[in-house]
Amino acid sequence: MSTIASVDTDMASIAARVDRLPPSRGLVGLVARIAAGGWLEFFELALPGYISLGLINAGLYTKTATGPLFGLLDPKAYATFIAAFPAGMWIGTLVLGRLSDKYGRRTVFTIPMIGYSIMMLLIAVSSSPLLIDILRVLAGIGVGIQLINNDAFISEITPRRLRGKYLATALVIILTSYPITALLGYALVPNHPFGIAGWRWVVVIGGIMGFVVLLVRRGLPESPRWLAAHGRNEEAMTVLAEIEQKIRNEIGRDLPAPDAVVVEQTVKGSWVEMFQRKYGRRTLMMSIFQFTQTISVFGFTSWVPVFLADKGLSIVHSLQYTFEIAILTPFGGLLAMLLAERMERKWQLVSTGVIIAIVGLIFAAMNAPAWIVIIGGMLTLANYWMIGIFHTYNAEIFPTRIRAQAVSFTFSWSRISAIFVGYAVSSLLAAYGAGAVFAMIAGAMAVLVVAVATMGPRTNGQRLEELAS
Numbered sequence: 001m002s003t004i005a006s007v008d009t010d011m012a013s014i015a016a017r018v019d020r021l022p023p024s025r026g027l028v029g030l031v032a033r034i035a036a037g038g039w040l041e042f043f044e045l046a047l048p049g050y051i052s053l054g055l056i057n058a059g060l061y062t063k064t065a066t067g068p069l070f071g072l073l074d075p076k077a078y079a080t081f082i083a084a085f086p087a088g089m090w091i092g093t094l095v096l097g098r099l100s101d102k103y104g105r106r107t108v109f110t111i112p113m114i115g116y117s118i119m120m121l122l123i124a125v126s127s128s129p130l131l132i133d134i135l136r137v138l139a140g141i142g143v144g145i146q147l148i149n150n151d152a153f154i155s156e157i158t159p160r161r162l163r164g165k166y167l168a169t170a171l172v173i174i175l176t177s178y179p180i181t182a183l184l185g186y187a188l189v190p191n192h193p194f195g196i197a198g199w200r201w202v203v204v205i206g207g208i209m210g211f212v213v214l215l216v217r218r219g220l221p222e223s224p225r226w227l228a229a230h231g232r233n234e235e236a237m238t239v240l241a242e243i244e245q246k247i248r249n250e251i252g253r254d255l256p257a258p259d260a261v262v263v264e265q266t267v268k269g270s271w272v273e274m275f276q277r278k279y280g281r282r283t284l285m286m287s288i289f290q291f292t293q294t295i296s297v298f299g300f301t302s303w304v305p306v307f308l309a310d311k312g313l314s315i316v317h318s319l320q321y322t323f324e325i326a327i328l329t330p331f332g333g334l335l336a337m338l339l340a341e342r343m344e345r346k347w348q349l350v351s352t353g354v355i356i357a358i359v360g361l362i363f364a365a366m367n368a369p370a371w372i373v374i375i376g377g378m379l380t381l382a383n384y385w386m387i388g389i390f391h392t393y394n395a396e397i398f399p400t401r402i403r404a405q406a407v408s409f410t411f412s413w414s415r416i417s418a419i420f421v422g423y424a425v426s427s428l429l430a431a432y433g434a435g436a437v438f439a440m441i442a443g444a445m446a447v448l449v450v451a452v453a454t455m456g457p458r459t460n461g462q463r464l465e466e467l468a469s
Contacts (some may be wrong), residue, residue: 034153039209125200152403155167171384296383346459
């Protein structure tokens with residue numbers, strides 16, 4: 001048997017054995033440990049919105065960007081503070097995403113996480129907006145790979161019939177970062193514990209959490225599918241056997257026999273493959289999706305306290321209502337988990353795009369606090385239902401050999417969007433008010449809906465190898 005044929009056979013065996021795995025606490029535990037890095041990434045993505053009023057009231061940043069190119073080079077603009085982190089994530093996503101396919105899902109976690117924590121602690125003691133912006137770029141490079149790696153990793157170690165549910169479960173865990181960050185902002189930002197500005201304490205907590213994540217991930221196994229795809233068949237079989245044995249011990253019986261599977265041909269993945277044949281269409285669709293979804297998610301979440309302050313609410317009330325809205329964030333992920341395998345994921349993305357467009361326009365017209373919280377909560381649910389589904393969808397439509405690279409490339413468009421959306425929101429809010437901001441979001445959702453509806457493949461219930469063939 002040739003070497004390639006042997007690897008193909010092992011890949012088929014591993015795929016079949018993974019797909020027979022039953023629901024178990026062991027798999028949930030693996031998913032939770034992988035998701036820990038994503039929790040930190042979302043903590044950081046949520047951070048600007050929940051400390052925004054502290055930064056602006058302290059005079060470090062201004063709500064409106066000034067200067068050429070819509071204030072793109074204004075280091076004191078709050079929009080620049082927002083943009084710095086996704087700018088770093090864009091670099092980290094493109095560079096480290098390729099390293100994940102080359103060196104392994106587990107390997108690329110450690111050093112970037114240490115770098116992130118160090119940058120966050122330096123931000124907490126800095127008072128120069130320009131220095132803070134630079135450190136946020138560096139922190140973004142460190143954490144930019146986390147969610148990309150998570151999606152590839154989890155999709156490769158979970159059975160096909162439960163893949164969407166496990167990835168959505170990971171998102172539920174990850175999305176708890178939003179209400180926690182909002183609570184920290186609400187409790188600390190209006191105050192000065194021990195004479196230190198509250199926003200600095202929130203940043204310090206983020207830096208410390210990076211080291212906590214490293215401890216949680218100690219001993220995490222490598223992806224068996226990745227090992228087999230790189231010719232490390234003996235290691236792949238050993239890792240998978242250990243996972244299987246833990247599940248046998250948990251459920252108290254033997255596992256069912258594996259089914260026959262479609263073999264994903266083992267060839268060396270290349271950067272250009274994602275632009276060829278059917279993968280090119282998928283890459284274009286997901287790139288459009290990622291660019292537009294961020295306009296909604298980032299454009300809303302990072303600016304909620306500012307929107308509310310513009311309506312005349314105090315810093316305390318703005319942060320209180322923002323926290324009440326943020327509480328619903330994990331429930332959006334929970335909704336995705338419940339529906340992941342019950343409704344075709346492609347059409348869930350289309351549905352959430354329509355809901356976000358409509359509800360966002362309604363939110364812009366609200367002034368009564370109760371309705372602000374209710375409609376803002378509905379918008380939050382829709383945003384994070386969409387996020388909970390697309391992380392499964394993006395990872396499953398590409399083959400193992402290029403999965404992390406393809407997810408990284410398409411996801412990088414969300415980073416580019418996140419860099420500029422703050423400046424767009426700042427300009428529209430100053431010139432025309434919140435209605436114009438949510439009209440922009442509705443327009444972005446219209447583009448998203450058309451792209452996914454016309455170019456997105458159906459994926460529910462299909463093996464990764466079938467989707468890749």
